[in-house]
Amino acid sequence: xxxxxxxxxxxxxxxxxxxxxxxxxxxxxxxxxxxxxxxxxxxxxxxxxxxxxxxxxxxxxxxxxxxxxxxxxxxxxxxxxxxxxxxxxxxxxxxxxxxxxxxxxxxxxxxxxxxxxxxxxxxxxxxxxxxxxxxxxxxxxxxxxxxxxxxxxxxxxxxxxxxxxxxxxxxxxxxxxxxxxxxxxxxxxxxxxxxxxxxxxxxxxxxxxxxxxxxxxxxxxxxxxxxxxxxxxxxxxxx
Numbered sequence: 001x002x003x004x005x006x007x008x009x010x011x012x013x014x015x016x017x018x019x020x021x022x023x024x025x026x027x028x029x030x031x032x033x034x035x036x037x038x039x040x041x042x043x044x045x046x047x048x049x050x051x052x053x054x055x056x057x058x059x060x061x062x063x064x065x066x067x068x069x070x071x072x073x074x075x076x077x078x079x080x081x082x083x084x085x086x087x088x089x090x091x092x093x094x095x096x097x098x099x100x101x102x103x104x105x106x107x108x109x110x111x112x113x114x115x116x117x118x119x120x121x122x123x124x125x126x127x128x129x130x131x132x133x134x135x136x137x138x139x140x141x142x143x144x145x146x147x148x149x150x151x152x153x154x155x156x157x158x159x160x161x162x163x164x165x166x167x168x169x170x171x172x173x174x175x176x177x178x179x180x181x182x183x184x185x186x187x188x189x190x191x192x193x194x195x196x197x198x199x200x201x202x203x204x205x206x207x208x209x210x211x212x213x214x215x216x217x218x219x220x221x222x223x224x225x226x227x228x229x230x231x232x233x234x235x236x237x238x239x
């Protein structure tokens with residue numbers, strides 16, 4: 001597969017240490033920066049979508065009584081914090097990067113548009129997509145799928161913590177859970193699998209965009225996949 005454009009989908013948890021109460025971990029961020037630098041050396045266009053689980057999660061809003069829509073917006077703002085952090089580190093390491101957001105912050109984060117995203121990518125920037133899709137009740141899965149379509153990405157690299165791909169059951173609870181090597185977006189839709197949300201699967205089901213789900217425990221997995229190694233679970237569309 002000749003990969004020219006990728007979306008890196010990074011969980012918020014992969015950026016910090018939840019147990020220690022640290023929302024951003026320097027060592028983890030440094031490894032992610034190294035991965036992005038390697039991708040850019042290969043002249044691959046890179047877009048990034050992050051979660052915000054290191055800063056704010058929906059269950060927190062439930063506990064404190066904040067309504068769900070406000071909680072979703074708080075999470076979107078958390079992704080802006082994460083994207084600004086990665087962007088700053090990339091620029092300090094000689095990699096041109098820009099943050100654009102579905103939630104605009106005047107004089108800090110410009111408003112997302114597909115045209116702006118592609119222009120920035122074509123100019124050689126890594127583009128960080130913050131603010132989700134700007135609406136409540138949508139996950140970062142949908143944001144990653146939507147942005148991948150907008151920039152004509154070849155692949156979504158979805159790094160996970162604590163799991164090396166997709167299983168037919170939770171491998172942390174069921175030692176007999178079976179690893180799924182390859183599946184389709186239609187499998188996710190028809191079987192209501194929890195690999196990604198249904199909206200994201202529907203967006204991608206008829207596309208040529210591949211999603212790879214794999215462990216971030218070995219940070220080199222990002223590069224291994226781009227270089228053609230068979231790592232993690234492959235999810236494909238109809239085409």
